Amino acid sequence: xxxxxxxxxxxxxxxxxxxxxxxxxxxxxxxxxxxxxxxxxxxxxxxxxxxxxxxxxxxxxxxxxxxxxxxxxxxxxxxxxxxxxxxxxxxxxxxxxxxxxxxxxxxxxxxxxxxxxxxxxxxxxxxxxxxxxxxxxxxxxxxxxxxxxxxxxxxxxxxxxxxxxxxxxxxxxxxxxxxxxxxxxxxxxxxxxxxxxxxxxxxxxxxxxxxxxxxxxxxxxxxxxxxxxxxxxxxxxxxxxxxxxxxxxxxxxxxxxxxxxxxxxxxxxxxxxxxxxxxxxxxxxxxxxxxxxxxxxxxxxxxxxxxxxxxxxxx
Amino acid sequence: xxxxxxxxxxxxxxxxxxxxxxxxxxxxxxxxxxxxxxxxxxxxxxxxxxxxxxxxxxxxxxxxxxxxxxxxxxxxxxxxxxxxxxxxxxxxxxxxxxxxxxxxxxxxxxxxxxxxxxxxxxxxxxxxxxxxxxxxxxxxxxxxxxxxxxxxxxxxxxxxxxxxxxxxxxxxxxxxxxxxxxxxxxxxxxxxxxxxxxxxxxxxxxxxxxxxxxxxxxxxxxxxxxxxxxxxxxxxxxxxxxxxxxxxxxxxxxxxxxxxxxxxxxxx
Numbered sequence: 001x002x003x004x005x006x007x008x009x010x011x012x013x014x015x016x017x018x019x020x021x022x023x024x025x026x027x028x029x030x031x032x033x034x035x036x037x038x039x040x041x042x043x044x045x046x047x048x049x050x051x052x053x054x055x056x057x058x059x060x061x062x063x064x065x066x067x068x069x070x071x072x073x074x075x076x077x078x079x080x081x082x083x084x085x086x087x088x089x090x091x092x093x094x095x096x097x098x099x100x101x102x103x104x105x106x107x108x109x110x111x112x113x114x115x116x117x118x119x120x121x122x123x124x125x126x127x128x129x130x131x132x133x134x135x136x137x138x139x140x141x142x143x144x145x146x147x148x149x150x151x152x153x154x155x156x157x158x159x160x161x162x163x164x165x166x167x168x169x170x171x172x173x174x175x176x177x178x179x180x181x182x183x184x185x186x187x188x189x190x191x192x193x194x195x196x197x198x199x200x201x202x203x204x205x206x207x208x209x210x211x212x213x214x215x216x217x218x219x220x221x222x223x224x225x226x227x228x229x230x231x232x233x234x235x236x237x238x239x240x241x242x243x244x245x246x247x248x249x250x251x252x253x254x255x256x257x258x259x260x261x262x263x264x265x266x267x268x269x270x271x272x273x274x275x276x277x278x279x280x281x282x283x284x285x286x287x288x289x290x291x292x293x294x295x296x297x298x299x300x301x302x303x304x305x306x307x308x309x310x311x312x313x314x315x
Numbered sequence: 316x317x318x319x320x321x322x323x324x325x326x327x328x329x330x331x332x333x334x335x336x337x338x339x340x341x342x343x344x345x346x347x348x349x350x351x352x353x354x355x356x357x358x359x360x361x362x363x364x365x366x367x368x369x370x371x372x373x374x375x376x377x378x379x380x381x382x383x384x385x386x387x388x389x390x391x392x393x394x395x396x397x398x399x400x401x402x403x404x405x406x407x408x409x410x411x412x413x414x415x416x417x418x419x420x421x422x423x424x425x426x427x428x429x430x431x432x433x434x435x436x437x438x439x440x441x442x443x444x445x446x447x448x449x450x451x452x453x454x455x456x457x458x459x460x461x462x463x464x465x466x467x468x469x470x471x472x473x474x475x476x477x478x479x480x481x482x483x484x485x486x487x488x489x490x491x492x493x494x495x496x497x498x499x500x501x502x503x504x505x506x507x508x509x510x511x512x513x514x515x516x517x518x519x520x521x522x523x524x525x526x527x528x529x530x531x532x533x534x535x536x537x538x539x540x541x542x543x544x545x546x547x548x549x550x551x552x553x554x555x556x557x558x559x560x561x562x563x564x565x566x567x568x569x570x571x572x573x574x575x576x577x578x579x580x581x582x583x
Contacts, residue, residue, distance in 0.1 A: 065366045271543075272541075273366060
């Protein structure tokens, strides 16, 4: 094969030049990494979650390192939609990557109003709905844990915008398929999964929790196998595309999600650790496609081979 | 310009049983940071250390293209860094954050540092020395071996005074007692501080009482150093009330008057 493999993907009508999307809450408002990351390798950016009004966020300490993971309780400190559109959106537009605006609310009406405001804003490719944040006391994960609530808020957002609507789901449910089907039925264009896993760490010397919020969300490589499983299960349940994420550090990790059923992937914690993750992963995917004679990466979505007999599995 | 650079350890100086000055080779980093700025360090060979750790740039030597970090063992990240073999490589993301502003003309710089809090002031005093200025440097520690690098400050022509809680070096007591004495001098001053929170609180209160400008470098747990994770915030007062600012981006050097100390949970 002599032609370069096509790494671009189309998800819910949104064209991503690579399947690598910066996960919400890990890439600020898009421009922070311009000096150190290779933006050509980035297909999309999901901006930090926005409410109608600015929010102060949770008290520190807000983060803690755990084995292969990061625990956080930021509590959605953010600038509010007005300042976002005024100050952040003009610079985001110039980046040439697909912009997903992540929205949050403490009520169904707040989500709907944000969707209405974003409808028709130049440069917004889609709306990612945060119905899975473990660190806010109203809304957030409460919407994502209950299939009826998840459907209701999706429907409310759907009714107010022509943009693709992408609920971001929590892993903290018994049956991800039920929630995925509920939001699909309510008009979701795609789903993002997973958000962080509710988790906790304690300093035994002081007997105090590591985070002021006591409980936080776990991200990073520690959660990857859980996330891959959830993408796989959601794939069985719905037809809409999946943006998969959870501890991706390189192209092999990304491919796990893609083979399990993700049309594109998001990277978060690893971007903190190593800003070269975008270029490394993009180059690794291209190399994989060449080695496996894959012309278009998108053909690998859900291409899991279920038969594990006669496969050499060195470890 | 921020960059992520792989650098090798070229020299390790033991300053005390648990504190080390580590010298790394990098033409660009040794020249590009401003005093007060920091770097996010990753040890690529230590997969058990996922997140980078922030360290203030301590000093640099242009002639051998090195910069140094002052590292005191406080946990597994600092321990791993002090155990890096000569020639071992780390990734340094930087330079990051805000720098110390030089004192206004006519104001005498007074540095107040506790323990490893002296780290950012070596480079700062080097800049002062080049300008022909001398700071008063007040170093405090529990014991004599916590008073790192005092000979370096002396060699730069700074006026160094020390305090130890156990009386093994200099004034027996707290560094803020040295500061109280220094503040009796009737001349315009500008304060610079870094160290444990109780010390910073006291210095901030003393500076406020006397109306002396005071810049403080705050150490916080950081996830990214780039302004994105929002893990390292410090509550600051603003005209409209207050807000969390990022110590990696708006800091680590803050005007002490802006910091809402009563909302600061870090004991250090």
